Amino acid sequence: MTRTSGTRAATTGAGMADPTTWTSVWAGLGVVAGALVLGLVLAWFDAVARAGVRVGSRAVLVPAAAAPVREGMRLLLGQRRTTVAPDRLLRTLAVCAVPVLALTSAAVLPLGGHSVVSTSADLVWFNAAEALLWVAVWMLGWAPNAVHSLVGAYRFLAQGLAYELPLMFAIITVGVGAGSLRATDVVAAQAGGAWFVWTMPVALLVFLLGAAAFTFWGPFGAPAARDIAEGVLSELAGLDRLLVELGRAVFLGVASATAAAWFLGAEDGPVLPGAWWYAIKTLAVMAFLVGVGRRLPLVRPERFADIAWMVLLPLTILQTAVVAVLVLGGFYG
Amino acid sequence: MGLSARVARFSLARPHVLVVVGSDGRAAGSVVESALLGRGWPLARSPADADLLVVAGSPGAELAAAVELLWAQVPAPRSRVHVATSSDVEASLDAAARHLRAWEAQRSDDGPDDPWAGQGPGTGGHQHAGNDGSESGDGHGGHSHDGMDVAGLPMASSAPDRDGLDLEALRVKLGPWLPGWPNGLVVEASMQGDVLSDVAVHWVDDAHPGTVGPQENALDALVRLLTLTGPAPTLRRWRETRAAVRQQRPGAVAQAARSAHRLARSRVLAWSLGGGPALAGGNAADVLHRWCDVLSGGSPAGGRDLVVDPQELATALQGADLAGARLAVASVVVGPGRTPAHGEGEDGDAHVGHAGGHHGGGHG
Amino acid sequence: MIALAGLVLGIGLVLTGLQAAATALTVARTPAMSLPFESGNLPAQHAVSRFHVRWYALCVLFLAFDMEMIFMYPWAVVVAQTGATSVVEMFGFLGVLLVGVVYAWREGALRWV
Known part of the structure; x- marks a missing residue:
């Protein structure tokens, strides 16, 4: 298990031959398009899992696969909606912020040894995009001046207090292992099968749990649960709702691809081209996330706080400590 | 047929349904439920999420007012149907779905515009509409008003909570x-x-x-x-x-x-x-x-x-x-x-x- | 930098594209005026008010940790160079914070219902 340089990882990468591509406008546009595709694929997985498909039952599978497109079109056609004395500014900001943050988080996805925005703190970039959702979702719940929506907004904050620290420790563990906060360095450090998942399984699981929680998806859907008539979403219709739902799906899709890059070595793998490996790993992460998440009942924030602070937090700190000791021992090269 | 009408035919094929069941509507309600399961039409989680409002049974005055209010909160395109008995469920749902996808008719509906629709003078609580003077005081369970009305609604007043905080x-x-x-x-x-x-x-x-x-x-x-x-x-x-x-x-x-x-x-x-x-x-x-x-x-x-x-x-x-x-x-x-x-x-x-x-x- | 401009452009295109598509296709361009949903009842008051946040103790605990995380990002980069001392110091500090968490847990700060 030796560490290879970033340049080598780039050449074994997805075959993005021309480096000038990465400094052009097309790279940014391409990443936005890619993030939208990730969101759509995730929504497909989700719709199939929600329908509770038994293997081979095409009667459910086919309509479920069409569901994300149909629901998206339905919202595009639908009328928007406004309540009495809402905070229009906050609503507009929030409704745009959710998809914008989701697409922004894709900027640090490492692709073939590059990413659109490669900073010395890519991991912090993702962390910041996700943390800003606190503001966005709270504004979303506050703006319509409706009681269920307001309860949902504060549920999201309570949930945030529980998932955020374990998630941050999971992200930092990746940085410690790679000795760098740059996403491309993280991928380079995993070349040759030295995937971080072997030494950081807890961090991977907590990262996925955090992704489900910050998109208030599946078992962490309390801020938009049925008991408060969809909470933060309860007063949204038409384009407004579409933007928020799009943002949630894209964010979860990008987080799946990010997990594939940070913990599963992105393009690293034998025989097949790197891009194939990256796609296969991303799909596997999505299938795992959706397959487990859609089998679990709702986790109320007040039930989750205990577990997050007393179990997940010590576990992730232990995970970071183990990785730090391994770094000292020269394990990661 | 225009583009949006085509898209509507596709996207509204599985409308989200908000079902209100009256006190005598249990039988009709369960037929509606199994019809929805068979058609794969999801249940709406809020009026904003709904396309179709189905009322099963015959609601009394208070529930009828609630239904009107819920209907006024459903954005267009929308359709509503009343299912009095369990025999006409399938036909009623089909008719409602047709109306929902009749794009030209939906365009002229324009959706709800008056938020207080169905609560006009003479029905239920709105009798007090012209009665601003009596706002403070009676019937408020001792909560005092601070006179802050915005868009016809007062702000919440304070009271001690279960831990004794105000x-x-x-x-x-x-x-x-x-x-x-x-x-x-x-x-x-x-x-x-x-x-x-x-x-x-x-x-x-x-x-x-x-x-x-x-x-x-x-x-x-x-x-x-x-x-x-x-x-x-x-x-x-x-x-x-x-x-x-x-x-x-x-x-x-x-x-x-x-x-x-x-x-x-x-x-x-x-x-x-x-x-x-x-x-x-x-x-x-x-x-x-x-x-x-x-x-x-x-x-x-x-x-x-x-x-x-x-x-x-x-x-x-x-x-x-x-x-x-x-x-x-x-x-x-x-x-x-x-x-x-x-x-x-x-x-x-x-x-x-x-x-x-x-x-x-x-x-x- | 140009790639970043492309990203911003792409995000702008997504938002304006959806807005344009919605305007062209939507059934009604004016938004529906609605009362806030209250289970089929008229709202009695404005919902936006000071919300009783019963997990305020948790917020304080969170802040203590969150500040610590800010130091941890740069620490992650240099841990290999600075060696065992920095690891002992960091996890010693985290240990102190965890004692605080256990204390808060015993005092019931993690439960608010």
Whole structure:
């Protein structure tokens, strides 16, 4: 298990031959398009899992696969909606912020040894995009001046207090292992099968749990649960709702691809081209996330706080400590 | 046919349906439920999420007003249908779906524009509309007004909370319609944060929807609870099981018993349901367990111990948080009560006055 | 930098594209005026008010940790160079914070219902 340089990882990468591509406008546009595709694929997985498909039952599978497109079109056609004395500014900001943050988080996805925005703190970039959702979702719940929506907004904050620290420790563990906060360095450090998942399984699981929680998806859907008539979403219709739902799906899709890059070595793998490996790993992460998440009942924030602070937090700190000791021992090269 | 009409035909093929069931609408409601399951039309989670409003049975005056208000909150394209008896369900749903996708007609509908629609002068609380002067004072349960009316609504006033802090108390009503809620139940309460206090419970139009057998009670309660907690595939299977038992399909009862046995063993679900207020001798997780016993034939009481009085429910919800309260309400069967639970003396009038007084002044 | 401009452009295109598509296709361009949903009842008061946040103790605990995380990002980069001392110092500090968490847990700060 030796560490290879970033340049080598780039050449074994997805075959993005021309480096000038990465400094052009097309790279940014391409990443936005890619993030939208990730969101759509995730929504497909989700719709199939929600329908509770038994293997081979095409009667459910086919309509479920069409569901994300149909629901998206339905919202595009639908009328928007406004309540009495809402905070229009906050609503507009929030409704745009959710998809914008989701697409922004894709900027640090490492692709073939590059990413659109490669900073010395890519991991912090993702962390910041996700943390800003606190503001966005709270504004979303506050703006319509409706009681269920307001309860949902504060549920999201309570949930945030529980998932955020374990998630941050999971992200930092990746940085410690790679000795760098740059996403491309993280991928380079995993070349040759030295995937971080072997030494950081807890961090991977907590990262996925955090992704489900910050998109208030599946078992962490309390801020938009049925008991408060969809909470933060309860007063949204038409384009407004579409933007928020799009943002949630894209964010979860990008987080799946990010997990594939940070913990599963992105393009690293034998025989097949790197891009194939990256796609296969991303799909596997999505299938795992959706397959487990859609089998679990709702986790109320007040039930989750205990577990997050007393179990997940010590576990992730232990995970970071183990990785730090391994770094000292020269394990990661 | 224009582009948007084509897109509409595709995208509204599976409309989201908001079903309101009147006190005499149980039979029609269950036929609607199985029709929706068969068509794969999802249930709406809020009016904003709905395309189709289905009213089953004949609602009384109070529920009818609620239906009008819900309808006024559904954005276009939208369609509504009234299903009086169980025989005309399929035809009514087809007609509603056709209307929903009739794009030119939908374009001219324009959706709701008057937020106070259906609550005009003469109906219910809006009688007080011109009556601004009487705002402060009577019928407000001692809360004083600070005279801050914005868009016809006052701000919440403050009151001491359960821990003795002086905090803003918001008057809210839960029901008659919410997802995973007993049809027609209304819980009125003050909410500080999401903690309920000052709780009163009554049936809409003072009409209890009637009693049914233990099996149906158990299935209703399980579906309500799973509506609130999921997971989605489990909820779907239980809705199908309930429909099968209602239609007396062969083997349905035995199938329900087996599923109940499995559901009762789910420790994750029990954990998810736990922690709420105690009602009928246990929290929602315990009550779920006992309903499962009813279905698998292991309960001598047959679930009679899980039927609670409205007054008992109101007491149990005091000081509960909203999520816990919703689980508690979903878990039990609420009985008719001795008399209308809120109708003691002038209290009943105070409720009406309350709602009317607060939004008095209306939209002007 | 140009790639970043492309990203911003792409995000702008998504938002304006959806807005344009919605305007062209939507059934009604004016939003529906609605009362806030309250289970089929008229709202009695404005919902936006000071919300009783019963997990305020948790917020304080969170802040203590969150500040610590800010130091941890740069620490992650240099841990290999600075060696065992920095690891001992960091996890010693985290240990102190965890003692605080255990104390808060015992005092019931993690439960608010």
